[in-house]
Each structure stands twice: as structure tokens, then as C-alpha cells.
Amino acid sequence: MAHMDLIGLSGIQFFGKMSASISHDLKNVLAVINENAGLLEDLCLMAEKGKSLDPVRLKRLAGDVKNQIRRGDRIISSMNTFAHSADSESVTIDLRELLGLLVELSLRYASMRGVRLEIDRPSDSVTVTTSPFVLLNLLWFCLDYAMTAAGPGKTVEIAAEKTADGAWLRFRKLTGMDTAAGSFPAEPERALMRVLNAQIRLVPDSREVAVSLPNKIQEE
Amino acid sequence: MKVLLVDDEKELVTTLAERLNIRGLEAQWATSAEEAMTRLQTESFDIAVLDVKMPKVDGLLLKKQMQERCPTMKFIFVTGHGSSQDFETGASEVGADYYLVKPLKIDELIAKIKEALQR
Numbered sequence: 646m647a648h649m650d651l652i653g654l655s656g657i658q659f660f661g662k663m664s665a666s667i668s669h670d671l672k673n674v675l676a677v678i679n680e681n682a683g684l685l686e687d688l689c690l691m692a693e694k695g696k697s698l699d700p701v702r703l704k705r706l707a708g709d710v711k712n713q714i715r716r717g718d719r720i721i722s723s724m725n726t727f728a729h730s731a732d733s734e735s736v737t738i739d740l741r742e743l744l745g746l747l748v749e750l751s752l753r754y755a756s757m758r759g760v761r762l763e764i765d766r767p768s769d770s771v772t773v774t775t776s777p778f779v780l781l782n783l784l785w786f787c788l789d790y791a792m793t794a795a796g797p798g799k800t801v802e803i804a805a806e807k808t809a810d811g812a813w814l815r816f817r818k819l820t821g822m823d824t825a826a827g828s829f830p831a832e833p834e835r836a837l838m839r840v841l842n843a844q845i846r847l848v849p850d851s852r853e854v855a856v857s858l859p860n861k862i863q864e865e
Numbered sequence: 866m867k868v869l870l871v872d873d874e875k876e877l878v879t880t881l882a883e884r885l886n887i888r889g890l891e892a893q894w895a896t897s898a899e900e901a902m903t904r905l906q907t908e909s910f911d912i913a914v915l916d917v918k919m920p921k922v923d924g925l926l927l928k929k930q931m932q933e934r935c936p937t938m939k940f941i942f943v944t945g946h947g948s949s950q951d952f953e954t955g956a957s958e959v960g961a962d963y964y965l966v967k968p969l970k971i972d973e974l975i976a977k978i979k980e981a982l983q984r
Contacts, residue, residue: 669918672945672967673874679968680880687887709876756873759921 652779652840655833659782660731666753667724674717681710723749730777735862738780740771740805740812747784748803755801760792765804771812774861775841783837787816787845787854790829794854796821811859819852829854867909868892868978871901871927872916872943884971890978898922898930905934912939912978917964928961939981941974943967 685706692698726746741764748762755762791801795818802817830838830845838845844857868890870878878894885892893908895901898919904910913931915924922930928940942964962981965974 669945673877676945676967676969677874677877677880680877680884683971684880684884687884691887709880713876756920757918 652782652836655836656778656782659785663727663750663785664724666750667720667727670720670753671717674713674720678710678713681706681713719749727781730781734776735774736777737772737774738777740773740814740858741766743777743780743784744803744805744814747781747788750781751785751788754789755792758792759799760795761800762788763800763802765802765817767805767807769807771805771807773812773858775858776862779837779840780843780858783834783841783843783856784814786830786834786837787814787856791816791819791854794819794822796824808857811857814856814858816854816856817852819854822847822849822852866890866978866982867911869901869904869910869913870894871896871898871913871919871924873897873919874916881969881971881974885975888971888975890975898927901927902930902934905931909935910938911982912941914941914943914974914978917942917944939984941965941977941981943969 685703688698688702723746727750744764748764751762788801788803795801798818798820800818804815804817806813806815829847834845837843842859842863846855846857848855868885870882870892871894872878873896875896878896882892882894893904895904898921901913915927917924919927924942931938939962942961944964945967962984963977965977
């Protein structure tokens with residue numbers, strides 16, 4: 646059976662949640678550009694009434710608009726990569742890149758919860774053959790739990806490492822694991838784990854959640 | 866007319882404050898609920914324009930906190946979502962005077978500010 650059929654509603658909800666977050670970010674980009682353009686108009690109107698235009702001020706406003714365009718471009722690039730993650734059910738990916746995308750997509754949620762996200766990026770590639778969309782969905786659940794368990798440090802460090810059999814992804818610095826409410830992993834995560842042939846281990850001693858992935862997902 | 870703008874998008878509130886000031890309002894800004902509450906300790910405002918979604922303390926909760934300190938203060942909410950159910954429910958629960966959707970129209974914002982203050 647196709648992966649999307651197996652994960653069903655959970656996958657759609659994940660896609661919706663990410664799309665909502667991205668659209669919110671884009672709205673903010675547009676809102677800032679709108680105010681910058683409005684201020685430029687205001688300054689022009691004032692100039693028409695005899696007030697001199699300050700070139701330094703204008704240059705700074707143009708720079709602010711360019712910064713927002715770069716920000717919007719980065720958000721749309723992430724959205725595009727995320728959308729294409731559902732194209733293939735089994736493809737070889739570098740987990741370093743996937744973690745970068747996960748963090749980019751999760752920045753707003755993390756910011757809302759006052760949590761800082763860090764990636765411990767290895768120099769060598771960490772490749773596995775898997776379903777990128779399903780894996781992102783599982784890692785999102787892990788990150789959501791990790792943010793709850795981040796404790797007073799309010800930082801989650803995410804790391805990837807290659808092993809002979811596949812790879813480990815680790816969510817570290819979870820100083821609040823002892824008090825994090827709820828059971829994890831629950832059924833939605835377990836369904837994704839089955840699709841990915843993945844395992845999740847909670848390791849309170851080292852304050853981390855570890856996800857093991859095989860080198861290659863078993864295709865149906 | 867003293868206006869306090871609160872939004873975690875710093876560039877948005879600073880530019881908006883400048884535009885309101887050009888139009889004769891006395892606008893100041895804060896980028897978090899904490900910063901807004903600190904401002905209220907030393908200054909009073911007629912109205913606050915609050916972003917709904919902000920880190921840690923959102924606009925809806927901030928309104929409650931501000932209103933406890935300044936019971937006569939008026940509020941306008943700003944949201945990035947045009948039809949967000951949670952926003953509408955939340956806004957009606959806390960009794961928002963008005964809400965506007967981003968990107969804002971400056972004339973509309975000023976009209977709502979004046980309308981809210983005349984109530």
C-alpha cells in the first residue's frame with residue numbers, strides 16, 4: 646500500500662499545519678513591505694510639500710525592502726522543497742539537508758514557544774533511502790515533543806549521524822524530559838515509524854530523543 | 866492620541882509608528898508582551914494595536930493583562946489570517962474593539978483608532 650494511504654489524515658494535517666505556518670510568515674513579509682512602500686509614499690508626499698528628501702533614509706528603506714524580498718524568497722524555497730518532498734515514496738536523501746528544512750519550517754513554531762533550534766551538522770553527508778515527506782512528518786512530531794521537553798534551557802539541538810545500518814537522528818538538550826506531559830511516541834508516530842521502519846528511543850540519561858533509520862526503507 | 870503598537874515584527878511596528886506619527890498621532894511600539902507591559906509602567910496610552918500571534922504571550926492574553934492595568938484602554942487586533950476561526954473565537958472572548966488583517970491599510974487603521982476612541 647502507498648505510504649500516503651498508510652499515514653492518511655495525519656499526513657494531510659501535517660501538510661496543512663506547515664502550509665498555515667508558511668502562509669503566516671509570508672503575510673508578515675508582505676505586511677512589512679507594505680509599510681515600507683507606504684512610508685516611501687509618505688516621504689514623497691512630504692517632499693512635494695517642500696520637505697527635503699533624505700537620501701540616506703531612502704537608501705535604508707530600499708535595503709529593508711530587499712531584505713524582506715530575500716526573506717520571502719527563502720520561505721518560498723523551503724515551501725517548494727517541502728511540497729516536492731511528497732513526490733517520491735523512496736529516494737536517497739542527505740539527512741543534513743532534511744534537518745535544515747525541518748528547522749526552517751519549524752522556526753515560527755519554535756519562536757512562538759520561545760525555543761531555540763540548533764543543528765549539529767556533521768561535515769560528511771548522512772544519506773538514507775527513505776520517504777522524505779513521511780520522515781519530515783515523524784521528525785516534526787519528535788521536534789514538537791522535544792520543544793515540550795526542552796526545559797528551562799529552551800534549546801533543542803538536532804544532530805544526524807551515519808551508522809553502518811543507516812542513521813541516527815538525535816534531539817538533544819531536553820532537560821525537561823522528566824516533566825514532559827503525555828505519552829510519546831503515541832499511535833500517530835508509531836504509524837509513521839512503521840512506514841519508515843524507524844525506531845524512537847527516549848533516553849532520559851542523556852536528555853535526548855533518538856530516531857534510528859535503516860539505510861533503505863522497505864518498499865511495499 | 867497615544868497609540869502603542871505591539872508586534873514581534875520589529876520592522877513592521879517601527880515603520881507603522883513612523884507613519885502614524887507623520888499623521889499626527891503619538892505612536893510608540895514594543896516587540897513583545899513583556900516590553901509592552903514595561904512601557905505601561907511608566908506611560909499611559911489611549912489605545913493599543915496588538916498582533917494576535919506573538920511568541921510566549923499572544924495578543925489575546927496581553928490584552929487581558931493590559932486591561933487590568935489600564936481599564937479604559939481600547940484595543941485593536943491585527944492578524945495575518947483573514948478567516949482564522951481561533952482568532953475570531955479568541956477575539957470575541959476577550960472583547961476586541963476591532964480587528965484588522967495584514968497587510969494593513971493606514972487610513973483604515975487610523976479610522977478604526979478614531980472610531981474606537983469615540984465609543
